[in-house]
Amino acid sequence: MNNGKSDFKMTSALLFRLLPIQVLLAMIGAVNGIVSSLFASNFVGVDAMSAVGLYSPINLLIGAFSTMLVGGSGILCGRYMGRNEPEKMQGVFSTDLIFSVVLAVLFTVLLLIMGVFDLTGFFTQDETIRRIFNSYLIGQAAGILPFIVGNQLSAFLSLENKNRRTTVASLIYIGVNLLFNYLFVNLFRMEALGLALASSLGMWVFCIVEALYFLQPDAHLRFDLTDLHLHAGLEIAKIGIPGAAATGYQAVRGILVNKLVLAFVGGAGLSAFAAANTLLGFVWALPGGMLAVSRMLISISLGEEDRRTLKDVFMNMFFRFIPLMCALVLLLIALAEPLTRLYYRDPLDPVYQMTVWGFRILPLCMPLSIVCMHFVCYGQASGKQFLVHLLSILDGVVFVAGFTAILIRFIGMNSVYVANVLNGIGCIAVIVLYACFRYKRVPKTLDELMVIPENFGAAEEDRIDVTVRNMEEVVTVAEKVHAFCRKKGIDERRAYFAGLFMEEMAGNVVGHGFLKDNKKHTVETRTVYKDGSVILRIKDDCIPFDPAERKEIADPDDAAKNIGIRMVYRMARDIQYQNILGLNVLTIRI
Amino acid sequence: MLNITKTQNEGNLTVKLAGRLDTTTAPDLESQLKDGIESVKDLVLDFKDLDYISSAGLRVLLSLQKIMNAQGSMKLINVGEVIQEIFDVTGFSDILTIEG
Incomplete structure (x- = not known):
């Protein structure tokens, strides 16, 4: 039996199992952007690329609000899931969607007004670029609602373990987007309007494919217009605002940096x-996906007060995610010129070299960003508001805009790229300084770097965590549980039952769950002593199985059929089963 | 760990169990008792020193009871409080003969 390493491996395996779909989801917006930009530069013109660049901060701003809802509702749902409160999850789901629709309608109207009435002078004074930009805005307005709602549905589909549907929706979206771009831009020559309409229509298809799941009978989450809880909405906003503020600040940063580039470098820089x-937005899907899977586990770990899993998420970030990202960064740097040639062909054109250096320097900030994003996410979920707000402002605006403003006179366009890397270094320094400030010294452990409160989770002496792989280990852990309970002063009868329930339920997993497929499995067991009670948690990565399905199945000819499960369900004070992110989680209270 | 002490007197077999009758020890009990059980008419299982029984042990008891129903009798003696509670909850107290 081994405790620490096996827990880390299960957490790491889970994170990597969930990663591809989250990366794919994060790629949607990026694919949209790449397709648009490729069609813009190759079939419309360089000025169209400027319009795409000008729209980017607006997209970020809308994305910020969407992120607020996704982040807040995701963390809240994860918390309720960890506490096993499904009715509250329903409320969060409906409330989140209602808020999303209202927000989307507001933005749609705003963009239409700006585009139709030429109210975009703030973004650029260039008449040609503005004309193109206005058309682009009108086309993008059509896709705001499915963009925001689609993002929410993707997160909820993940919680329902229906990522395959999101994959299908994503693939359909990519295909539809390409088709409409070809039709509207190439065939019908609709230029910027066609570019934007293509991605908007693709987004509608994506959203509809996802939404259809929630109309099916087997969906756990159901939309109910009457299930609007304003307090839940406020809670979503409160949790999500720091994360959204970060994106909002990035929007401001985008506007500031655009203005600096236009003033010191020119349209070519833009x-x-x-x-x-x-x-690179396409590549950002990887850090984005990494954060998405980590966010799920972070919020559930906080809900369950599971210190070990929480730390394992960060260990996985340092020792798995970051090395993977670094390898990809090296590849990108090596491919800087080929990637540039997708957009611009003439090496003598200033825009060409500026783009090459962009591909050489910008990727360096990605591994740094992974660290920063994880700490921000953890800070959001655990209520470290000061740190989250501080990092939002520094990362979002101050560092990048500030370093750009300082360096642009000396190194021109490269200042923007270098500023992004310096931003990552600066944010990590702030994270370390925060921990130093809290402990009045340099942090010595991961717990201290994360500033995990000492009273978080059960104290070491009040819990035992054991991973089991075979029946011998099941019996051994049952004996350990019994001995642990007696040591904590639990009477012999309840100590006996604690050991018995552990043997029966963990034994079922090993004896049956392990044999359902050809994969290697483990069972993580945890026994916690809390306020005179004993709580057993048994977590496994076998196929979904709710033992309650068998508690009533008795065979009159075989009194021993399902006897273990029946015994536990009759004698335990409380038993709860959940399937969280593909893991069977059974919690028994004695 | 399970200690099994058998005392046979012609058709009467008394088996003292000490320790834990769980998933890993139940097969051992089953194989030791079923070997040569054909000649036993009265089987007594003494639970005085048995600290623990799980569903694996219950299955072995049920299996032995079915055999002894066909050729004689089986009873359990000196059953502890907690184990008795398990028999009651599972309905095994209606299937097994429990004395003292």
Whole structure:
């Protein structure tokens, strides 16, 4: 039996199992951007690329509000899931969707007014670019509602373990987007309007495919217009605002940096940055996906007060995610020129070299960003509001805009790229300094770096965590549980039952769950002593199985059929089963 | 760990169990008792020193009871409080003969 390493492996395996779909989800917006930018630069013109670049901060701003809802509702649902409160999850689901629709309608109207009445002088004074930009805005307005609602549905589909549907929706979206771009831009020559309409229509298809799941009878989450809880909405906003504020600040940063680039470098700089940024947006899907899977486990770990899993998420980030990201960064740097040639062909054109350097320097900030994003996510979920707000402002605006403003006179367009890397270094320094400030010294452990409260989760002496792989280990852990309970002063009868329930339920997993497929499995067991009670948690990665299905099945010819499960269900004070992110989680209270 | 002490007197077999009758020890009990059980008419299982029984042990008891129903009798003696409670909850107290 081994405790620490096996828990980490299960957490790591889970994170990597969930990663592809989250990366795919994060790629949707990026694919949209890349397709648009490729069609813009190759079939419409360089000015169209400027329009794409000008729209980017607006997209970020809308994305910020969507992120607020996704982040807040995701963390809240994860918390309720950890506490086993499904009715509250329903309320969060409906409330979140209602808020999403209202928000989307507001933004749609705003963009239409700006585009139709030429109210975009703030973004650029160039008449040609503004005309194109206005058309682009009108086309994008059509896709705001499915963009925001689709993002929410993706998160809830993940919680329902229906990521395959999101994969299908994503693939359909990509295909539809490409088709409509070809039709509207190539065939009908609708230029910027066609570019934007293509992605908007693709987004509608994506959203509809996802929404259809929640109309099916087997969906756990159901939309109910009357299930609007304003307090839940406020809670979603409160939790989600720091994360959304970060994106909002990035929108401000985008506007500031655009203005600096236009003033010191010119339109070529804007086009170069748009090209590098848009294509790298595709690669940002990987850190984005990493954060999405980590966020799920972080919020559930906090709900369950599971210190070990929480730390394992961060260990996985340091020792799995970051090395993977670094390898990808090296590849991107090596491919800087080929990637540039997708947009611009003439090496003598200033925009070409600026784009090449963009691909060489910008990727360096990605591993740094992974660290920063994880700490921000944990800070959001655990209520470290000061740190989250501080990082939002520094990461979102101050560092990048500030370093750009300082360096642009000396190194031109490269200042924007270098500023992004310096931003990552600065944010990590702030995270470490925060921990130093809290402990009045340099943090020595991961717990201290994360500033995990000492009273979080059960104290070491009040719990035992054991991973089991075979029946011998099941029996051994049952004996350990019995001995642990007696040591805590639990009477012999309840100590006996604690050991017995552990043997019966963990034994069922090993004896039956392990044999259902050809994969290697483990069972994580946890026994917690809390306020005179004993809580057993048995977590496994076998196929979904709710033992309650068998508690009533008795065979008159075989009194021993399902006897273990029946015994536990009759004698335990409380038993709860959940399937969380593909893991069977059984909690027994004695 | 399970200690099994058998005392046979012609058709009467008394088996003292000490320790834990769980998933890993139940097969051992089953194989030791079923070997040569054909000649036993009265089987007595003494639970005085048995600290623990799980569903695996219950299955072995049920299996032995079915055999002894066909050729004689089986009873359990000196059953502890908690184990008795398990027999009651599972309905095994209606199937097994429990004395003292």
